[in-house]
Amino acid sequence: MVNLTVPQLLRDRASTEPDGVALIVHGSAPLTYLQWHEQAVAMAKGLVARGVTRGDRVGLVFGSADWADYAAAFCGVLAAGAVAVPLSDRLAPADLRFMLEHCRASGVVHAAGLTVPEIGWTATPAGLRAETSYEIVDPAPGDLAQILYTSGTTGRPKGVSATHANLAYGCGAKRRPFAHSKHLLHAFPIGTNAGQAMLINALDAHPAVVTLPRFTPGRFAALIESYRAGTVFLVPAMAIELLNAGVGDRHDLSSVLLLGSAAAPLPSAVAQALTAAFPNATITNYYTSTEAAPAQTVMMFDPDRPGSVGRAIAGGRVRVATEQGEPLPAGETGEVWMRSPAAPRAYYGDPENGTFRDGWVRMGDLGRIDADGYLYLVDREGDVVKSGAYKVSTIHVEEAVYQHPAVVEAAAFGVPHPVLGTVVAVAMATRAPLTPEELRIFLKDRLASHELPAHVTVVDALPRNNGGKVDKRALRRSVEGTP
Known part of the structure; x- marks a missing residue:
């Protein structure tokens, strides 16, 4: 498979589908591929004019209402040869400062109206779009592209680094993902692994990616109905809110053919209820981590396999092993390890961390694999x-x-x-x-x-x-x- 970079993906899409809609933030004008590319290039030139050089880390602090500006800024940072550090506007100021200082960010691009720590320079997207004569040099597939911080549920957040080859893995194929849909709807926040996956979908997948400034069950269901969305992604908490609000009784959700749940295990009782609320949808649970992506397991809901998070797909691998990484037989409980088919990730500033070993990633979960290769999670290692x-x-x-x-x-x-x-x-x-x-x-x-x-x-x-x-x-x- 040919290794691509994120700027290449955007440039190619802008060339072949300039007027194609890439991203829609409900309540704002759609963003086409050509607009996205032009804005990213203008920002890249503005970054270079500010002294940003290859490999510099640049913090990106945005909220869910700012997805279009964030998308342009993310690709602009990468087009300048720098490294994007996506950060949510919901972070506590102390956490935000810790992350920016940890990665030694040279500066911060942020949404208008936000107050961010004084780490190097700061700028809004509008302040970076000035035309300059600086030439933009394409990064290489092996160059560092992104540092994404973990949620810190088990300790201090860690910065997970990913190259262009990792982010763009599997992209650029003739048959684009989710070809059954004209629109893909999600409500994942910026600064999460799930949100980054949706950004790559906006670059590479067939449907236009639709999101909204703030998730509410009624608003989300109304968007499904108005856009006739064929693909929907959410987290279990959102699924529970949708079911509890009874949106299936008030909105036509029949257009949804794929409903994907990510970020946490989907309880089987919730999955069963979703099959009734979304009558034509395949309910699918995705299991991965910021460290392991794009490796993942996928489980299409099967009442005969309650609790399973599925089998590895798309060239990735999963195994249950000892703490030392020795594989265990089917049915035995041990640590869950995953192996990505793409260039592996690592912890920024801590490449020797024991989470990563010989291409495998310790997931921090305990689980077992049955004789048919289906993975069942027993618990988070620290939650037992x-x-x-x-x-x-x-x-x-x-x-x-x-x-x-x-x-x-x-x-x-x-x-x-x-x-x-x-x-x-x-x-x-x-x-x-x-x-x-x-x-x-x-x-x-x-x-x-x-x-x-x-x-x-x-x-x-x-x-x-x-x-x-x-x-x-x-x-x-x-x-x-x-x-």
Whole structure:
């Protein structure tokens, strides 16, 4: 396969489909490929005029209403031979400063109206679009293109570096992805791996990519209906909101042929409910990580394989192994490792980190693979609850809790216990009153005694990070110390 760069992808699309619509932010004018290319080149020249050189890191701080400006700035940074560092406007100022200082950013491009740390120079997209005589030199496929920071759910965020060859892997084929759709709709935020995947889709896939400034179930469903979107991507939290709002009763969602869920496991009860709300859609769960992308497993919902996140696709590989990376037999639980068919990623400034080994990536999850090659996640390695002599899977507990008809969303986690060391706690949001004792009675035949939650907390909504993942550290802090 020919190695491409991101600027090449945009330049080729602008040449062959200049008036084709690449990106639509609802409420704003569509962005065509030619407009995208021209804006990116103008910004690249503006960056070079500011002294940005090959390999410099440039922070990009934007919100979901700014996807078009962000797309142009991202490609402009790469066209200048620099490295883009996508960052969300939702980040706490301390985290934003840490990330910019960690990657030694030379400057920051940000949406108008935002206040960003004084790291080098700062500029808005409009301030970079001045015409200059500087010549732009194409980066090479092996050049560093992006540093994307992890969500930090298990510790301090890490910067994951990716080359052009990694980002553009599989792109440029004659048959473009998602050819069944004229429009692809998503609501992933900037600064996440899922959001970056949608940016590459806007460059390479067949449909125009549609997004919106702020996700609400009603607005998202209305966009599906108005654009007759054939492909929809969301995270489980959004799926739960859509179902809880009953949007299938008020909107025609029949155009959706593929509904993809990413960023976290999709509970089987939620997947089952989605099949009713989206009558013509194949419900698909994608499993990957910022470190492993573009390697992934894909699972088309199968009620006979509840809990599976599928099999590796498109040349990637997955295995369950020991901590040292020795493969384990089918059915045995161990660490999940993935191998990308593309140029591998690495931690910026920490290339020797043990997460990356001989082309394989430790996912930080425990799981097992069945005889047919289907992967089942047991838990995040750090989330397993060690209660007395038992190890409890929080994913297994959550699957059982979701089966209760009153539960909207739930998370299981461990809290300290003076005798057992740790016990299971559950935080849940409900659509009808549900007492802790009623939940335990419901779970009695579904979970073993050591898996039953010792603490049950009812919340309005689960705390989540920018990527839509549940913040279990926040939940743990809220429960610790309670009787």
